[in-house]
Every structure is written in structure tokens, then in C-alpha cells.
Amino acid sequence: MLKPGPDHPITLEPGKRRWRAEFNNHVIADSNDALILREADHRPVVYFPRADVAMEYMGRTEHHTHCPYKGDASYFTLTMDGEILENGVWSYERPFDAMEPIAGRVAFYPDRVKIYEVEDAVVNPKHHDRRDEVDEVQEMVRAQERRLHERRSIDEVIQHTDAGGGASQRDHWPPNVERPQVGEGGVR
Numbered sequence: 001m002l003k004p005g006p007d008h009p010i011t012l013e014p015g016k017r018r019w020r021a022e023f024n025n026h027v028i029a030d031s032n033d034a035l036i037l038r039e040a041d042h043r044p045v046v047y048f049p050r051a052d053v054a055m056e057y058m059g060r061t062e063h064h065t066h067c068p069y070k071g072d073a074s075y076f077t078l079t080m081d082g083e084i085l086e087n088g089v090w091s092y093e094r095p096f097d098a099m100e101p102i103a104g105r106v107a108f109y110p111d112r113v114k115i116y117e118v119e120d121a122v123v124n125p126k127h128h129d130r131r132d133e134v135d136e137v138q139e140m141v142r143a144q145e146r147r148l149h150e151r152r153s154i155d156e157v158i159q160h161t162d163a164g165g166g167a168s169q170r171d172h173w174p175p176n177v178e179r180p181q182v183g184e185g186g187v188r
Contacts, residue, residue, distance in 0.1 A: 003069070010038070011038045015032070019118070023108075028113070071094060089108055
């Protein structure tokens, strides 16, 4: 195991934008939590969280490689619409301590899978506006409370109404007006 240093620098940084991976005209990864690994004079590599990758199109293979700086990589074959990309996806499931942030993340060969940044606001216009999210949640809670109140009101009416058998589930409501007294007019 070798440690990154001045002779072989490796840096990890969070992606500043949303990243996507596309294979055979299908987006197979979409994340605003990508990590960018820059290693010595190699091209940068984007590592996606597995939760943001369509893993159902990938099958683990027997292929493994070893990097003295990162550890052992496992590989996956990607299959989509009859197109097969043998060992085109890799993951360091238990990397060396210095590379722990990439553990379990997935990377793609950029010459075989299109990897690109997208403006998050274009894909998700409310992503950065937390106020809109709070307003939406508050409105959902108010709507749920209204539905619950309406349901209780309906249940109450049903329980106080005669179902045709001469009795209701609960006593009738008390009258909301006084009965006219004999001699005061009204029905006699």
C-alpha cells in the first residue's frame, strides 16, 4: 500500500454541479453528490454513489484490479438495449484508508460511457430554494389537516344520523334553537 504524496498526488473533491453518466442514450447515473478523484497525471474520475446509479443494468464480473494507492477494484458489465459493456464499471468496495470516501461508489470508463455535468437548476429548479420546499411541505400538512377535519365532520354526521332502523350510533345532537312555547305561536 502506497500513500498519495508529492510524487503521486491524489485529491478528492465534491462535484460542484450535478453529474450524469449516459450509456446507449440512457442516463444510468444522476447525482448531485458525486466525488471527483484527481490522480497524478491521469484524467479526473467521477465517482457516483450507488444509490444514484441504475445498478439493475449491471452484473458483477470476476475481473479485479489492484491499485497500490486505492486498493482492489471490483468490476461490472453494463447491459442495456442489447448493448454490452464488459467490465466498463468499477468500484472500490473496501479502499485503503486514504481513499475511504470512494468506498462503494461507482465509476465508469469515460471513453465508453458519456460522463458530463449538468446545471442542477435546469434539472431541478427548486433544488437550491429551500423556502419553496418548506412552503410545499407546509401546504401538504395543511391539506392533510383539512382532509382529516372534513373526514371527522362527515363521520360525526353519520354517527348522529338515523340509518333507517330508528336509532343512530350516537344520541341526536341537542337542538340549536329553542322550541316555541305553547301560546307563543308556531305549531300547536
